[in-house]
Amino acid sequence: MSVAGINVLVDETRAIQAGGKPPLLSVRGVSTYYGSVAALKGVDLDVGEGEIVTLIGANGAGKSTLMMTVFGAPRARDGSITYEGRDITRLPTHAIARLGIAQSPEGRRVFPRMTVFENLQMGASLHGERHFAEDLEKVCALFPRVKERLHQRAGTMSGGEQQMLAIARALMSRPKLLLLDEPSLGLAPLVVKGIFDAIRRLNREDGMTIFLVEQNAYHALKLAHRGYVLVNGRITMSGTGRQLLDDPAVKAAYLEGGGHGAAPGGAHG
């Protein structure tokens, strides 16, 4: 196993650039503040086309902040975020969404008093009716539960169903890059497995690029091609999913100890 750490990250970035194909999403030196408190302190991260990349970390490490920063709310104070070679750091959230990035936000945030169907219509609001029926069929095939509940109010569904709806809603905009913020949050293991299977299918069959923020490190790393570890607003490690899974520090902090162990990366630099 190779040494996990900053060096790997740098090497990998170079490798991607050497391959001639720039990453789809590239985060460079991004710092985000809540007031005067820094939540992200110079984060570098790449998501290549067709990849599943996961970001793991403990509570309060800044995972969701990074995901929201990519979406422009809150805005990065320093650094740059590039998508398809275009600087999106200063774009408003809705303009970023229009570039083909979709998000299933933390806590699902479905529209509870609207029906599932209406929720999906909202997801497709960038394209209107153009290929609505076709996309609807597609997400229904991916999540049969959503299809069963099309005319039910979203707020009356279970947490797992709401999570599926949140992902389905994001897919309705035909994104190139799908951001998923803790899709396993508060869900039973069986439901989590179903959702992760769906994510894998999306990536394999449609070649969709997925950036996954997770606390459920084991599942996320097993699923992902590459992963990053975020500790206190800094990326401390990166590598392939397999490498990180086998890394003793990651194991201690996120896989066995349940996240209350010492932060990894401190020893690795």
Place this chain on the structure above:
Amino acid sequence: MARTASDAMPAAALPGTAAPAGALGGILRDAALYALVAFGLCVPLVAYRTDPGPEGLVLVPRWGLVAILCGAIFVLRLLQRLLLLRRDARRALTASPAQATEAVAGEPDAGQKTSKVGLKVFVAVALTLPVLATLATGDLASSRYWIDLGILILTYVMLGWGLNIVVGLAGLLDLGYVAFYAVGAYSYALLATTFGLSFWICLPLAGLFAGLWGMLLGFPVLRLRGDYLAIVTLAFGEIIRLVLINWTDVTGGAAGVSSIPRATFFGIPFTADEDGFAAKLGIEFNTMHRVVFLYYLILVLALITNFVTMRLRRLPIGRAWEALREDEIACRSLGIDTTATKLTAFALGAAFGGFAGSFFAVRQGFISPESFTFLESAIILAIVVLGGMGSQFGVAIAAVAMVGGPELLRNLGFLSAVFGEGFDPSEYRLLLFGLAMVAMMVWRPRGLISVRMPSVSLGERRAISGAHVSEGHG
């Protein structure tokens, strides 16, 4: 995978049936507490009456009345709690009121069905009101009271529907809606008296100006949410009124604008001379023609408001408004420009307020800032809230109750037989208003919640999902 969820849900609903058993003592205590609070309130308010005596004021004790009131409140609270026992138990099981708890909406529920029938009856009565009133009272002239009342109610129905776009659909709490009503009224009044423009030219202009003002207000304040937005709109309503009072050169100040030209039948005036409406039609002149015409005018304006709202609701923009009310952050991440969406809701609501305002001016023939106080905003908002946020028919019913109710009080002469001579029911208007509000908040509180929804923080949402886990959801 999620099959486990549906299996778990009926199990979670079971404890609801067992809950009421040991609750009676608590309910009695609760009712006693209410009676105590009522007593505390009654001591300064009811216990003594001051009557002018031969040597200054005389205090007349009324402890019997206090006892009756406290007793009534005790009994009412007791009944209320007993009746609501089941619902309270059910509600205690629900994770959060923000989670929709109503039944699956696969097909229209009972409420929606009755409102469909009710809507038809309502429209039928509204369309034929002048005829009905004439038949009931004997002749056209004596039906004036009813038609005037109809005009008043329909004006508030229209205002309610206009505000419903902003509050009910988009979830933006607007406490200064009367400002747009005022802009519309003054637009017509000033354009007509200064430039001699006719009502039919001014009507769209008034809506346009009001909509423009809506946007002007919207741009700086729409980043605010919930309570903050409400305060700014409240201030805006007052600012407009104060400007109208103090900008004497243009608005006539507190004296208002008088001798505003009357409405014409698309250019034909309602006068007794040869060019008049009656002469052209070859019928006998009657001042009621104008009143009936005004009635149908406001009816058409109100129906247009309703039609536009219903249409927009089915279009993406209407859906976006509702989604915005539910979750602003989710909306933005779906690529919806929330600022533009809010602005359209605000401007459209304001425009309808402006239409109603110009109608108000043409009907009254005289306007002054006094007609555009905060109380008006409050009444319109109350109509929307009482009617049930976002429900068109509910708003119409609420307008009838809120505007027609006080009129009804005038005719309750028999009450003075019960409460003694000199009892004027219409003096209790605001009290009943308050009672109706409290009753609504007790029985149909969902309306208000939708306004507060967007201010729910991320932390609480986590709590909801956590609660679901413990209940076996997911």
